[in-house]
Ligand SMILES: Nc1ncnc2c1ncn2[C@@H]1O[C@H](COP(=O)(O)OP(=O)(O)OP(=O)(O)O)[C@@H](O)[C@H]1O
């Protein structure tokens with residue numbers, strides 16, 4: 001049985017956003033993993049270039065434009081708009097039940113908007129067929145709260161899954177990249193464990209490794225730091241920051257964790273009672289006199305002392 005949190009070593013704690021991801025990878029696999037990461041970074045830069053410009057400036061990689069969503073009579077989103085530029089990170093904030101997870105599911109086409117436009121990589125996905133949505137899900141990967149790992153196969157097989165599915169790599173290359181990705185996300189050597197042997201934080205780290213194995217253009221994280229201890233939250237936050245800076249990954253992070261939002265967000269959108277009542281930078285949000293935003297910020301300080 002693994003005791004993950006105890007295995008975090010000093011080196012992991014000392015990593016900062018500037019520490020190259022490849023430094024976490026052991027020498028025997030670093031060439032293969034380096035090439036894999038380089039490929040991902042180049043692909044993400046190309047994806048950013050491919051997004052259509054708006055008024056001669058890079059357009060959003062992802063956008064919600066006047067989106068509405070109800071379940072029966074129950075209105076979840078009402079005229080919600082926000083965007084994420086390529087390579088940037090958007091944090092979606094708001095109380096429980098405001099539609100944060102629903103927004104992520106709509107982005108991947110698991111739920112349909114009633115009205116409005118949702119764009120991914122410049123294209124409106126709202127009328128997409130299931131097959132077209134599968135292409136979207138290849139470009140945009142979700143890291144679920146519980147990891148959503150396949151329970152009956154090992155950690156290594158989980159991480160290898162997207163690479164085997166694509167069928168472009170030789171088996172020994174896949175095994176090397178699996179080893180390197182696990183080292184990179186701080187769970188080295190766990191290949192042969194089953195997801196049920198792991199803590200929540202480890203499952204989430206492995207879910208991130210599996211997401212990276214798919215070489216996505218964007219990653220959606222649903223509450224990446226909830227239900228783990230502060231140390232693990234710090235490590236996951238650092239990892240997300242390094243992926244953003246070093247792989248130029250476009251990201252959306254749903255979170256209640258204001259420290260995480262401050263660290264990661266280029267922009268935040270605050271959902272409240274069906275509306276996006278704020279969309280801007282974290283500094284702008286902190287300066288806003290809006291009592292709802294101020295209450296959220298104050299409550300957060302009570303729950304999570306700085
Ligand atoms: N498939 C569904 N059918 C009916 N109602 C749903 C469905 N999915 C979500 N809802 C409702 O939509 C609302 C928004 O849910 P959502 O999961 O997006 O909240 P959230 O902002 O992610 O909250 P939390 O912070 O607790 O995760 C909730 O009231 C939820 O019960």
Ligand SMILES: [Mg+2]
Pocket residue numbers: 100101102222
């Ligand atoms: Mg949610």
